[in-house]
Amino acid sequence: MSKTIAWRSPSNIALIKYWGKYGRQLPKNASISLTLENAFSETHLQYEQKNAQSAAGLSFDFLFEGKENPNFSARIEKFMSSILDEMPFLKDYHFQIQSHNSFPHSAGIASSASGLSALALCLTQLATEIGYGDFTKENFKEKASYFSRLASGSACRSIYGGAAIWGETPHYEKASNLYAVPYGESLHPIFHTYHNDILFVSKAEKKVSSTAGHQLMEGNPFAEARYAQAQDNLGKLLTHLKNGDIHEAGFIIEEEALTLHALMMSSRPSFVLMQPNTLLLIHKLRAWREETKLPLYFTLDAGPNLHLLYPSEIKTQAQAFIQSELLPYCENGQYLADKVGQGAFAL
């Protein structure tokens, strides 16, 4: 008889960027992200104990939005194989995994953070339900974050509501390189309703995978200075996030986004992931901010799309500006309105 476990897990947007890794998916610097609400994946894991005649080894079928997807299947296979030492019981079951996203796959939003954390949550729940090893209800989130990290680095931050920190730092004692820890409760209330609207400058596929991007940091002449800057920026940002210094926080957040792109531009080979309209929108946004003094800031992921950050207090003004001045420069005038969310939950 088969049983099913299902989780919804959101995407997250980094304010201090993780870019550069070593060893088994360990970060070269600590990062912090906001957990999103509307951009999420839902994964259903149906499992059935194999019988004595079944083939040994991992056994699963995977459907993404109802269809086979060889790329995603290969990624899942790689992930599940990589954790067999820690979850050897995975070989005892046959799995049917189904996953879908709340956002269109081609929208230029990375789905690995939400999709793979949802799967890691399902597997961690299975381990907990069967009482495997030291898996308990008490360490559930930490374990789920640990396995999410092994699946896809920054995915480990998606587990918790509000905000999450991943990576050791003197600025936050509880932080670890192995899993993310929640920071939501320390956020000033102004950030609890923070919006993150993703403006689609271009929905084309990413030109460089994050795996390749992290590797390029190994030869980057600015790498060490970057890791020191990230450390320093994290310390300052944590203070601003706690005190509600929204402009001070915004300056650091923009610096982080532009540094991430500067690192890609200064790598060998070099990548320019911004499009002309990315820069145009940045200039427009900064001019509007200068004029209105309102706290509208941006961040970028490893791509051309602009993430706009603002508190709900200025929602009316910010959205009117976005609609009239920015959307005309987006692909088909499209954007995705999102905001800080509650974190992953079981369905």
Ligand code: PMV
């Ligand atoms: O988790 P990865 O390996 O896809 O790397 C993510 C890197 C950035 O999205 C650019 C920054 C971050 O911290 O999320």
